[in-house]
Structures are given as C-alpha cells and as structure tokens.
Amino acid sequence: MNAIVYILLAAGLVFFGGSTLAAFYWAAKTGQFRNLEDGSKSIFDHDEPVGTATDAFADKTGDRPLRRGAIALNS
Amino acid sequence: MNKMPVIIIGAFLTFLSSWIGLVAYPYLQLGRYTPFTAEDTGDINPPPLSGMAVMGQRAYASSGCIYCHSQQVRQAGYGSDLERGWGARPTVARDYMRENPAFLGTMRTGPDLTNIGARQPSAMWHHQHLYQPTVVSPGSIMPSYRYLYRLQKIEGQRSANAIDLLPPDNPPDGYEVVPTYEAEALVAYLLSLNRNYPLPEAPEPPQQ
Amino acid sequence: MSATPAHPSTTTPEMDKAERALIDESTRIPVLLFFGSAVFWLLVGTLFALLASFKMNAPHFLDQWGWLTFGRVRPAHLNAVAYGWAAPAGIGVALWLMARLCRTPLRHSKLLICAALFWNIGILLGIFGILSGDGRSIEWLEFPNYASLMLFVAFGLIAVWAVIMFRFRQPGHVYVSQWYLLAAFLWFPWLYSTANILLNFEPIQGGAQGAVNWWYGHNALGLWFTPIGLAAAYYFIPKVIGRPIHSYYLSILGFWSLALFYSWNGMHHLIGGPFPAWMVSASVVASVMMFIPVITTAINHHMTVRGNFGALKWSPTLRFTVFGAMCYTLSSVQGSLMAIPSLNKVTHFTHYTVGHAHLGLYAFFTMIMFGSMYYITPRIVGWEWPSARLIRWHFWLVAIGIGVMVVALTIGGILQGIALLDPGITFMATLDYTKPWLLLRSGSGILLTAGHIVFAVSFTLLLLKAGSKRTEPTLFGSDQGRKPESLVP
Numbered sequence A: 001m002n003a004i005v006y007i008l009l010a011a012g013l014v015f016f017g018g019s020t021l022a023a024f025y026w027a028a029k030t031g032q033f034r035n036l037e038d039g040s041k042s043i044f045d046h047d048e049p050v051g052t053a054t055d056a057f058a059d060k061t062g063d064r065p066l067r068r069g070a071i072a073l074n075s
Numbered sequence B: 001m002n003k004m005p006v007i008i009i010g011a012f013l014t015f016l017s018s019w020i021g022l023v024a025y026p027y028l029q030l031g032r033y034t035p036f037t038a039e040d041t042g043d044i045n046p047p048p049l050s051g052m053a054v055m056g057q058r059a060y061a062s063s064g065c066i067y068c069h070s071q072q073v074r075q076a077g078y079g080s081d082l083e084r085g086w087g088a089r090p091t092v093a094r095d096y097m098r099e100n101p102a103f104l105g106t107m108r109t110g111p112d113l114t115n116i117g118a119r120q121p122s123a124m125w126h127h128q129h130l131y132q133p134t135v136v137s138p139g140s141i142m143p144s145y146r147y148l149y150r151l152q153k154i155e156g157q158r159s160a161n162a163i164d165l166l167p168p169d170n171p172p173d174g175y176e177v178v179p180t181y182e183a184e185a186l187v188a189y190l191l192s193l194n195r196n197y198p199l200p201e202a203p204e205p206p207q208q
Numbered sequence C: 001m002s003a004t005p006a007h008p009s010t011t012t013p014e015m016d017k018a019e020r021a022l023i024d025e026s027t028r029i030p031v032l033l034f035f036g037s038a039v040f041w042l043l044v045g046t047l048f049a050l051l052a053s054f055k056m057n058a059p060h061f062l063d064q065w066g067w068l069t070f071g072r073v074r075p076a077h078l079n080a081v082a083y084g085w086a087a088p089a090g091i092g093v094a095l096w097l098m099a100r101l102c103r104t105p106l107r108h109s110k111l112l113i114c115a116a117l118f119w120n121i122g123i124l125l126g127i128f129g130i131l132s133g134d135g136r137s138i139e140w141l142e143f144p145n146y147a148s149l150m151l152f153v154a155f156g157l158i159a160v161w162a163v164i165m166f167r168f169r170q171p172g173h174v175y176v177s178q179w180y181l182l183a184a185f186l187w188f189p190w191l192y193s194t195a196n197i198l199l200n201f202e203p204i205q206g207g208a209q210g211a212v213n214w215w216y217g218h219n220a221l222g223l224w225f226t227p228i229g230l231a232a233a234y235y236f237i238p239k240v241i242g243r244p245i246h247s248y249y250l251s252i253l254g255f256w257s258l259a260l261f262y263s264w265n266g267m268h269h270l271i272g273g274p275f276p277a278w279m280v281s282a283s284v285v286a287s288v289m290m291f292i293p294v295i296t297t298a299i300n301h302h303m304t305v306r307g308n309f310g311a312l313k314w315s316p317t318l319r320f321t322v323f324g325a326m327c328y329t330l331s332s333v334q335g336s337l338m339a340i341p342s343l344n345k346v347t348h349f350t351h352y353t354v355g356h357a358h359l360g361l362y363a364f365f366t367m368i369m370f371g372s373m374y375y376i377t378p379r380i381v382g383w384e385w386p387s388a389r390l391i392r393w394h395f396w397l398v399a400i401g402i403g404v405m406v407v408a409l410t411i412g413g414i415l416q417g418i419a420l421l422d423p424g425i426t427f428m429a430t431l432d433y434t435k436p437w438l439l440l441r442s443g444s445g446i447l448l449t450a451g452h453i454v455f456a457v458s459f460t461l462l463l464l465k466a467g468s469k470r471t472e473p474t475l476f477g478s479d480q481g482r483k484p485e486s487l488v489p
Helices: A002-029 A036-043 B004-030 B051-063 B123-131 B181-192 C013-026 C028-057 C070-102 C109-132 C145-167 C176-201 C206-241 C248-262 C265-270 C277-289 C291-305 C309-313 C316-338 C341-347 C351-381 C388-421 C427-463
Strands: B149-153 B175-179
Touching (some): A036 C248, B004 C277, B051 B181, B051 C070, B123 B181, C013 C028, C013 C070, C028 C070, C028 C109, C028 C351, C028 C427, C070 C206, C109 C145, C176 C206, C206 C291, C265 C277, C277 C291, C291 C316, C309 C316, C316 C351, C316 C388, C351 C388, C351 C427, C388 C427
Antiparallel strands (some): B149 B175
16 A cells, blocks of 8 residues: 555656646746736726726715726826 | 746745655654664553554544644643643654554643543543543533433443442433443543653653 | 737727626636535534534533534534635635636536535535544544545546636736636645545554644645635735736745745644654744745735725725735734744644634635625626625624634633643633633624625525626615616716
8 A cells, every 4th residue: 555655646746746847837938927017917908997996986085986986096 | 037937946846845844754754663662671662552542543533632632742942741741751753653643733722631541540530521521620611522421221230331420410310321332442542642651762751 | 929918909898898798607607606605614614613612611512412512513613614615715716717817718617517516515525524423633634535535526627627728718918816826726636635645545654644734734724725815816906996916026926935935834833743843943934934925915915905995995895805915914924923933832722823723714815705706796697796785794794703703812822822831820720711712702703603694695685686787886885875877977
C-alpha cells in the first residue's frame, strides 16, 4: 500500500505542479503581465463603461437613486 | 514588470517547498518512527495499544472529544502545561506513532488528556465521569455521555461492571447502569493514555 | 504579443449588453443549483451552530442522544457551513465570474449539474456520517471517506470545467479575479486529495499527521476560500462603483505574494507542539509575511472605494462586499499577530481562535458571498429581489451578529488564555472566565440565525418571482413608493 501512496503523491505533484508551471509560462509568454493598467478596465464594456455604477445608487448630493450614478472618479 | 517571471517561479517553488516541508518531510521523517526498547528494563515505548484501546480510539474520534480536549504537552515557555501537571515532559512526535488519528487538538475547554490514564487510573472514575461529569468533577461543563450506558433491570446479582452512582444520579431501585461495549473501549483507551515514559529524544525529568 | 483589448471599439453598447445578458443567462441553472443548496446548508449549519453554542451554556441540553452530542454537532456545524454553504456559494460565484470574465456563455453545464449533485450527496452523507459516529475528528477533514470521495469527484468535474471554459474564452486580458479563481480551482483538489490520502485513506503515522492536518486546514482557508472571496471583491467593488481597481499592479502583486506565503502558514496552529522547531518557525515567519499581500489588498480596495463611501448607503452588493473586504484585512492582521509566539501563548487553545475563524470565514468570506449573490442572482433569473427591507434586515442582523460574536469570543478567549497561563488558577476556574462570553456568543448566534432566515426567505421569494420584473436593482433606499419613472434621471 505504501507504493500506492507514493505513486498518488508523485502523480499529484507532477500534475498540479506541471499545470501551475505551464500556467505561469503561458501567462508570461502571452503578455498577461504587460499593460496592467489597461487590464484593470477589462471588466467594463461599452454598455457599462468606466464611470457607470452597475448596482445603481444616488449621486453624492441627492438622495435619488440613479440608473447611471454620478461617480467620483480618481482625482 | 519583467521581474514577473521571477516572482512566478518563486511562488511555485515556495508552494512546492511547503508541500515538501509540511507534507513530504513529515511523511518521510516524523511518520516512520519505531518504538524504543529500553535496554535496562526491556520496556517498549510507546507501549502497544490493546485491542480494546484501539476500539476506544475510534470511540474518542466518533464522540468528538478532540473539540474540547488536547493531547499535547508543550515545552516550558509555551504555557503552563508542565506546571499544571499534565505531563512529566513535553510530548514528542514519537509519542503519537500508534495514534490514528493523532488527537493533538486545538482547544482546551477541558483539560489536556495526554496523560489522563496516569492522572486518573481508575476505570470506575472514568465511567462515573462519562455518565455524569459533575459526580466526580463539580462545576464541569462537559456533557453527559449517558448514551454510551444502558439502564437495565437487575436480574438476580448486580452486574460486576455496573457503575456506582449516588443520588440524584443513581438509577431507580432494582435497576443498574452498565457501560456499553463502546464505553468500555473508550475507557480502555483513556486509561492507556500515559506518556510519561522516557524516550531518547525526551528523557523523563528527575522527580521532584 | 501584448494582450488585445477586451472590448474592441467595433462593438456597440447594445451588442455588449446583449452579450452580457446572454452570458448571464447561460449560467442560470448550475449557479442556481449551487446557490440554492448553499442557502439550504447555511440554514442547517446555523442550526447546528446554535445547538453547539447552547450546549456550552447548558451542558445537559439534548445530551441523551449520541447523535446530538456536542462532539458531533460541532463538526457537523463546521462541515455544513464550510463545505455545504461557503464552498458551493463560492463555486456559484466563481462559475458566474468565470463565464463573465471569459466573455463566453457557460459551456458543458451538464458537468456542473453532475458536480452539484455529487457535491450535495457528499455533504448529506458526510453530515449524516458525523452525526452517526463515523466522524474522523481530524479538524476540517471530519468527513468519512465515502463522503469526501464524492466531494473530490465534484471538485474534479468543476476543475475540468474551469480549464475548458478558460480554453474557450474570448481573446483578451486575463483579469486578476480569474487568476485567483483558476489558482483556487487547481490548488484545492491538490490540497484535498493529498490531505485525504495521507490522513484518511492510507493514514500516515500519528506523529506526522498534525503537520499535514494543518497544512490542509490553513490552506483550505488561504488557498481556496480566500482566493474566491478576493476574486469576488476584485470584481464587484470596481464593477459596482464603475471605477477600475486603484492599482492593478498591486492586485497582481498581492496575488503572487499570497501564493508565496500562505502555503507555509499552517503550522502556527501547533506552536509549542511535538514538531521540529524549524517547521513552526517557518510558519511563524510566513504568517508574519502575510502582512504584504494583506496590506496591498487593503490599500487597493480602500483607494478604489475612496470618495464613494456614500455608495454603501445604496448598494447592497457594495455594502456586503466592502464589509467583507475590511474584515479580510482585520482577520489577516489578527492572524499574523496570533502567530507570534508570545501572543500565541495566550490565544492558543482558547475561544479566541474560534472568534478568529469566524472573522475570517464569516465576516470576510460569507459577507462577500452574500454581496455577490445579491448582484448575481437577479441578473441570471431576470427578476429583482423582492424587498429592500429584507436585505436591510439581513445586513444589520448578520453584521451586528458577527460583530458581537467576534468581540465576545475575543474577550472571553483572552481572559481564558491568561487564566490558563497561570498555573495558580485551577482549570475549573479558567472556565468561569469564559461563561458569560459564551452566553453572549449564543445571543449573537440568534441574531445570525434570524439574519439567515431573512436571507433564505428573500432568496426563495426571488426564485418564486415575488419581486418585480428586473428593470432596476433593489436598493436599500428604495422600498417605499418605488416608481419606475422616479428611477430614471
């Protein structure tokens, strides 16, 4: 039974370790680490661009919930 | 930004190192102890467990004793374990070689049980305590384990293993409280908990 | 080789909106399966928690049956909330996030439906096993083998699905949340299988088990729950406010340093225990180094929300998520401090650790899951939350509940710890220091239970479509006289 444990552990190591390394290699190669600040905008699109609150809420002065909330952008 | 690959490889190697250090190393080193035979007395330490005690280990796990009781005596400087008389010496990895699982524990709602067999060597004490903790330990907040005991009518002679109980915890006249097999096993295991024997890496300190 | 922009300028807002709606809808069945069962197990786990807490106040409460003894109800609570509630809620959020971030409709939903089935059978068997006496008493791995095998199969299916989804993603940047999610999906099967093999299937010698146990136990929090919670926070905070994360570079750095330091942390649960000193020291050092990813994350989240804290007044998602993100910082800093031996001496073996665990898994992770579910569920069923009042009750009940619980356990734990350190105080007397605080903990448990019931009612009403057809989000401030026209600027 000891051998089975060894094989299972070794297989786990090779499989998970290998896929981690492969992921790292791929990320570096395809430029995932470049243009990082652009990357941060990838969750926005033309319908919900930067500056659009999506769980809409009031602007800072009024108490009226707005569909397109007025947002304080980085000053 | 081009430092990223270095960070990446570093992260992987560190995760790997934790796997080696906290999994593979314990498995290869801490997991391969053999018992130590003392040359002068011939004692084998840690002593082998009786079959009953092995069953009791299972009962200990199934009742979840670990959620209130630890089984580890920390070194001096890490709490008052030694001063409280929970053990003559700190425990070492070899002490647990026969344990499955090892009930190290992370909680002390109840006292440490590393050496409970030495502190309370009476089986009757343990049965009374398990049946109704406050009988022998006033103020205790341990729950009763009376589901491990049977109330039965006395047929002729009172059973040899019936538990001695005083009012108000005693059974009605003509009845007795006897431990189930699981309770007997659990007590056998608790009585086996005595790790005050010396090991080469953990000599027993001189008696005061 | 640079990544192409996520949304080419050729698409119109209408196209983007339609695409998003399509993707959201494609996740409906698997995500609802995971969410639904999570809510169910949350209620079950809460019931066990209440029972366990009451038993600490009144040891004789329901002690006549082995099924309901404290030593079984407590692990039943932990496993029901950790594997029954937190993990499936996290998986549901992760599935939805993966589909959105890969910008592709969810594929192979049958894989996920199978996984949800296996998962729930596993939890059912596991809880039943613990209550009937098959529990293993290995913290975080109490499930008997027949249950953990089911969970592993479910995990395998989900991991395979995640890799497939990632393969079919739209070209573009891989957002930081995806890093966290993919890593979690790969790390966890590794952790779970290794620990189960070594502790339950082919148990290694007892002397080595503690190390493997806490390697797993701590990594389950750090490399599974934490990445999912942070992935959600990194998505929902900027998305709800409509402002990119303050420093994306810091977020990526935070990810890798988390991977770097977390995996070594586990041994701080065994300081002073029967292990070589270097193992424990390494864990203490790694635990203190956790300040780096935690502080970067805290700064980043704070700077993103800065100037928009008023939004917490309106958005349920944001309020729960920011609460969770703040508690992430709090519980991580607390965790790092607790690993320092001179402080660990006081807190080890006391209720303080229990308070810390709830700060991490509840105040951080669970609150972020609540926030995420408030965002996701209406978008996948096309129906709004029925009542802002229910959401408000939910928030305040659980926020106050968890706050009181952590404070009670922290104070009680410190008093207990100081008493335990002093051999002049009898052991029985150390209990007396904790008793009033444990009573308070039960009180806070009642608040949490009420909060969970409110949430479950709200969730059920939403599924029954008792709210209004989805036009606008349900906001905290909008339950009275809510007229559609008043919502349009």
